[in-house]
Structure formats: structure tokens, C-alpha cells
Amino acid sequence: MTTTTGRRLPAALLALVMAGAVGPFLDNYLLYVLSLIGVYAIFALGYNLLMGYAGQFDFGQGAFLGIGAYASAVLQVKAGLPFAIALPLSGCIAVLFGLAIGVIVLRLSGFYLALVTLGFHQTVVLGIALWGPLTGGFQGMTVPRPTMPGIKDNLLMFYIVAVVAIVLMQAALNILRSRIGTAFVAIRESDIAAQAMGINLTQHRVLAYGMSAFYGGIAGGLLAMLLSYITPEGFGLVETLKVLTMITVGGMGSVAGSVIGAAVMTLSTEMFRLPKVSVEITNGVLLVLFIMLMPTGIYGLYAKLRGRFARSGVIPATSVLPK
Amino acid sequence: MLSSVLVNGVVVGCIYALVAVGFTMIYNATETVNFAVGESLMVGAYLLLTFDKFLGWSYPLALLTTLAMAGLIGFVVFDRLVSRPLMTASMLSRVIALMGLASVMKGTVRLIWGADAIHMSSPFSTKPIVVGPVEISQQEIAIVVVTISVIALLYLFFQHTRIGMAMRATSQNRRAASLMGISVTGVFAAAWIIGTMLSALGGVFLGPLLLVDPDMGSIAFKSFTAVVLGGFGSLPGAVVGGILLGVVENLAGGYIRSDLQIAVTFILLIAVLAIKPTGLLGKPLAKRV
Numbered sequence: 001m002t003t004t005t006g007r008r009l010p011a012a013l014l015a016l017v018m019a020g021a022v023g024p025f026l027d028n029y030l031l032y033v034l035s036l037i038g039v040y041a042i043f044a045l046g047y048n049l050l051m052g053y054a055g056q057f058d059f060g061q062g063a064f065l066g067i068g069a070y071a072s073a074v075l076q077v078k079a080g081l082p083f084a085i086a087l088p089l090s091g092c093i094a095v096l097f098g099l100a101i102g103v104i105v106l107r108l109s110g111f112y113l114a115l116v117t118l119g120f121h122q123t124v125v126l127g128i129a130l131w132g133p134l135t136g137g138f139q140g141m142t143v144p145r146p147t148m149p150g151i152k153d154n155l156l157m158f159y160i161v162a163v164v165a166i167v168l169m170q171a172a173l174n175i176l177r178s179r180i181g182t183a184f185v186a187i188r189e190s191d192i193a194a195q196a197m198g199i200n201l202t203q204h205r206v207l208a209y210g211m212s213a214f215y216g217g218i219a220g221g222l223l224a225m226l227l228s229y230i231t232p233e234g235f236g237l238v239e240t241l242k243v244l245t246m247i248t249v250g251g252m253g254s255v256a257g258s259v260i261g262a263a264v265m266t267l268s269t270e271m272f273r274l275p276k277v278s279v280e281i282t283n284g285v286l287l288v289l290f291i292m293l294m295p296t297g298i299y300g301l302y303a304k305l306r307g308r309f310a311r312s313g314v315i316p317a318t319s320v321l322p323k
Numbered sequence: 324m325l326s327s328v329l330v331n332g333v334v335v336g337c338i339y340a341l342v343a344v345g346f347t348m349i350y351n352a353t354e355t356v357n358f359a360v361g362e363s364l365m366v367g368a369y370l371l372l373t374f375d376k377f378l379g380w381s382y383p384l385a386l387l388t389t390l391a392m393a394g395l396i397g398f399v400v401f402d403r404l405v406s407r408p409l410m411t412a413s414m415l416s417r418v419i420a421l422m423g424l425a426s427v428m429k430g431t432v433r434l435i436w437g438a439d440a441i442h443m444s445s446p447f448s449t450k451p452i453v454v455g456p457v458e459i460s461q462q463e464i465a466i467v468v469v470t471i472s473v474i475a476l477l478y479l480f481f482q483h484t485r486i487g488m489a490m491r492a493t494s495q496n497r498r499a500a501s502l503m504g505i506s507v508t509g510v511f512a513a514a515w516i517i518g519t520m521l522s523a524l525g526g527v528f529l530g531p532l533l534l535v536d537p538d539m540g541s542i543a544f545k546s547f548t549a550v551v552l553g554g555f556g557s558l559p560g561a562v563v564g565g566i567l568l569g570v571v572e573n574l575a576g577g578y579i580r581s582d583l584q585i586a587v588t589f590i591l592l593i594a595v596l597a598i599k600p601t602g603l604l605g606k607p608l609a610k611r612v
Binding site: 057059104107108110111112114115116118119120122123126127130237241244245248276277278279280281283284285286287288291292295 | 356358405409414415416418419420422424425427429433438541544548551582583585592593596600
């Protein structure tokens with residue numbers, strides 16, 4: 001196990017150095033798109049931890065994105081905190097919500113779980129919209145951008161996203177290779193069997209919710225920074241659908257799959273400058289097609305071709321999808 | 324005040340109940356959680372709007388065509404295109420596919436009819452009739468009467484027709500039903516057709532009460548809650564849960580704040596799941612290992 005971690009750490013460092021070296025040569029638009037991919041990679045990764053690894057149906061992930069975005073914005077605008085403190089705090093606030101919902105749904109599974117998370121999401125969006133004095137209500141609010149003398153805004157944001165994304169990805173890889181990750185997969189395969197093996201179900205389910213909320217919250221804080229203007233409507237069901245499409249297309253139960261999904265979906269949306277209608281239709285069609293024809297996603301196909309799942313020690317979620 | 328709140332609650336509750344019954348029929352037959360039920364409702368409203376308002380057909384003809392089209396969508400899109408190929412897939416796969424389908428339906432409607440909300444008129448008068456302390460409009464009477472008749476018809480259908488009995492048998496034990504010579508795929512198709520027609524009817528009723536827009540399908544959350552409230556998988560439960568939810572929601576809306584409705588529904592959902600997860604009329608669930 002340690003060998004895999006050891007082998008991946010240089011890869012993460014290499015990615016950081018590459019991002020640092022390439023950054024200054026990119027134009028603003030490309031920097032924006034790459035940052036967007038980074039943000040959604042974090043978001044998709046958090047969702048994949050919960051859905052793909054721990055096997056918990058959750059259809060309200062967009063709530064954490066919204067909580068993170070608004071927490072970061074409110075902390076900066078109303079409390080006057082600097083971005084460097086507001087961002088981690090927004091992740092922690094999302095974790096509080098994640099733990100709360102994790103405790104609420106402890107005894108639930110399947111449809112009930114999906115339903116409660118769906119309701120939680122709608123309630124959060126409503127709460128943001130109605131809490132006018134703090135959040136600007138339906139009108140939305142402006143989010144300040146971090147600045148640093150001598151470096152242009154878009155490049156700075158790209159660097160921030162790159163560092164955070166790579167650190168969080170490395171953290172996820174390490175956690176998933178630890179006891180916790182193995183426990184998540186065991187719970188996904190059969191919660192009863194996992195319990196019989198001595199895995200603390202309560203602890204691990206709440207932990208999965210907390211972790212995925214943290215990733216969602218951080219992604220939200222970063223997204224608010226990139227967009228610089230946020231409205232409650234921007235964090236509706238569409239965001240959950242987007243991230244669901246990302247992990248389905250990329251590969252459920254795989255860190256690489258989350259990144260691939262985020263990249264493919266963000267690039268296609270940005271490249272073709274799709275309006276909302278076409279995003280809805282393409283996301284929907286992709287979801288249906290991938291579930292029917294390629295349930296393990298792009299990474300699953302790649303891994304099958306390379307025969308890698310046998311060696312990596314983690315069973316991809318979608319290998320058990322077709323029952 | 325109280326009586327009008329109660330009447331409104333029952334009327335809206337009837338619509339929740341119609342959709343909840345359709346949802347439960349589909350679940351009982353196919354064990355598929357239809358996450359696109361709200362979009363069936365939305366498409367139903369748009370179809371009626373097209374035939375009645377844009378094409379100027381007479382209301383009964385427009386309504387019949389809408390229901391027929393909804394049945395067709397239920398059969399071709401839901402049953403054949405999405406549900407049938409995933410019959411042996413896991414529940415998660417089917418739910419994801421249905422969420423994808425819901426998104427496609429929303430996008431398609433936005434593409435054809437535009438994103439703006441459209442006003443839908445009702446063939447019945449909205450002028451209130453005063454009966455003692457209760458004020459009720461013709462339109463509201465129509466909704467309640469039609470809902471009661473549809474539920475009565477469904478009861479007769481399940482008790483006395485061959486296909487109805489086949490559906491009940493399939494929901495009890497799919498394998499045994501198939502061994503008794505019941506065409507299980509036929510039962511699936513029937514459930515999707517009737518279920519989609521019921522939600523489209525819900526959309527037809529809901530249209531004049533609200534505005535018709537591509538996102539009106541989010542109302543399905545209310546029907547899901549109604550299903551849980553009444554007891555998952557129970558058809559009488561779906562009816563009771565729907566009407567009860569409509570009343571509770573309107574009481575909360577009338578006496579607390581009307582824009583908090585969705586939060587009230589959510590709290591009710593969590594309360595039911597915490598206190599009595601099997602709902603009012605549901606059977607206890609046991610998990611087979």
C-alpha cells in the first residue's frame with residue numbers, strides 16, 4: 001500500500017510544477033476553463049467518495065457547493081475575512097451540514113436516502129434565497145477576487161485552484177488506500193457483511209458524508225471566486241445533475257474517473273458554448289447512454305483495457321452496478 | 324380562513340395523490356423508483372396547453388389526446404427505451420438513467436415551448452361557490468371529483484380485471500406470477516402507461532393552479548413525500564398521504580409563511596422517517612441478506 005502512495009506523490013508534485021510552469025503562457029480564457037475543470041474535479045471527487053466508494057445514494061450534492069460558495073462569499077464580504085481564511089472555513093461549514101445530514105440519514109438507504117438529500121438540497125437553496133440580508137436573496141451577491149501584486153487575477157486563481165485540487169486529490173488517494181477507503185468499499189458492497197467484519201457503520205457513513213461535504217464546500221468557495229457573482233438559482237438541481245453526469249461518464253468509484261469526467265464535461269460545455277437547454281439534453285442523454293452501454297465510465301473502460309483493477313486493490317463501484 | 328385553507332389543501336393534495344398513485348403503481352410492478360414522474364406531469368401540462376390553447380381544440384378532445392400521448396410516452400420512452408434495457412441492472416443504474424431522462428424531457432420542453440412560464444386556463448369557472456362556511460370553485464370541485472372517480476376506477480381495475488389482478492400478483496412475487504403464465508413484461512408496460520397517464524393528469528390539474536413552466540416537475544418531491552407519509556408501496560397510502568400532505572402544507576403556508584412550503588415538506592419527511600419510517604399504511608420492510 002505504501003508503495004502506491006510513494007509512487008503517486010512525485011506525480012502530484014510533477015503536476016504542480018507543470019501547472020506552475022505552463023500557467024503564465026496561457027490566455028485568460030484558457031486559464032478560466034482550466035480552473036473550472038479543477039473546481040469541478042474537486043466537486044466530482046467529493047461526490048465520488050460518497051456515491052462511488054461508500055455507495056450512498058445522494059442526490060443533493062449541489063447543496064454543499066451552494067453552502068461553500070455562499071459561506072466563502074459571506075465570510076469575505078460581511079465578516080471581512082481574507083480569502084485564505086474564508087475558503088477553508090467555508091469547507092468546514094459545509095462539513096457541519098454534511099455531518100448533520102449524515103446523522104439524519106443514518107438509518108436510511110436507497111430511495112429514502114435519495115429523497116431526503118433531494119429535499120435537503122431544495123431547502124438549502126430556499127434558505128439561501130430567503131436569507132436576504134446576508135446573501136442578497138434571489139438577486140445574488142458579488143464575490144471579491146483575491147489579488148496579489150505582480151500577478152494577474154486569472155493566473156492567481158488558476159494557481160489557487162491547481163494547488164487546492166492537487167492537494168485534495170492526493171489526500172483522497174491516500175485516504176482511499178487506508179483502512180477508511182477499504183471500509184467504504186466494504187459498506188458499499190454489503191453494509192451487513194461490513195458490519196459483521198467489525199466495521200463501524202455509523203462512523204464510516206457519517207465520515208463519508210463529512211468528507212464529501214468538505215470537498216463540495218471547498219469546490220463551492222473556489223467556484224464563487226471564479227464566477228465572482230453568485231445566485232441561489234446557480235446551485236440548484238442542475239449542479240447535482242452535472243456532477244452525477246461527471247462521475248458516471250468519468251467512472252464511478254475512481255479518483256481518476258472523477259477528474260476525467262469533470263474535464264470532459266466542462267470542456268464540451270465550454271467548447272461548444274452550450275446554452276442551458278442543450279446542457280440539460282446532452283447531460284441527460286449521456287447519463288442514459290453511459291448507464292446502458294458503458295456503466296464503468298471512461299476510466300473503467302481504460303482500466304479494463306489495461307487490466308489494472310486487478311492490481312490496484314480497489315474494486316470500482318460500477319463493477320457491481322449490473323446486478 | 325381555516326375552511327378555505329383546508330379546501331385548498333385537499334384540492335392540491337388530490338393532485339399529489341394522483342401522481343403518488345402513478346408512482347407507486349410503477350414501483351410495485353417494476354421495482355423502479357420513477358425519478359422522472361415530475362417531468363411526466365410537466366409534459367402532460369404542456370401537451371394540454373398545446374392542444375387546448377395553441378391549437379384551439381375543444382377541451383375534452385384535448386384532454387383525451389393528452390392522456391393518450393402520455394400513455395404513449397410511458398410505453399415507448401419509459402418502458403421500452405429506458406426501463407426494459409435496464410431491467411436486470413441495479414436500482415442505482417435505473418435511478419440514474421431516469422434522472423437523465425428527466426433532464427432530457429426538461430431540456431426538450433424548454434427547446435420546444437421556451438423557458439417562460441405560460442398561463443393555462445381551465446374550462447371550469449374559478450368563481451367561488453359558497454356552501455355554508457366553505458368557499459369552493461367549480462374547478463376545485465372538478466379536481467376532487469375526477470380524482471375520486473379515477474381512484475374508484477383504479478380500485479375496480481385492480482380487483483376485477485385480469486390485467487389488474489396480474490399486476491397485483493406481479494407486485495407480490497414476480498417469479499411466481501411469471502410461472503403462473505402472467506406476462507411480466509406486459510405488466511411492466513401497463514404500469515408505465517397508467518402511471519405516466521396519472522401524472523400527466525396531475526399536470527393538467529396543476530397547470531391552472533400554478534403556471535406551466537419546464538421546472539414545474541420539481542413538485543414531484545411533494546408526491547415522493549406523500550408516498551413516504553402514506554407508506555411506501557401502498558396504493559391507499561399514496562392517496563391518504565397525498566391529501567394529508569396537501570392539507571398540512573397549506574395549514575403551514577396559511578398560518579406561518581407561504582414561501583416556506585418546501586421546508587415544511589422536508590421537515591415533515593424527516594419527521595415521518597424518524598418516527599414511523601413505514602408511513603401510515605405501509606408494511607414493515609425486511610432486508611434479505
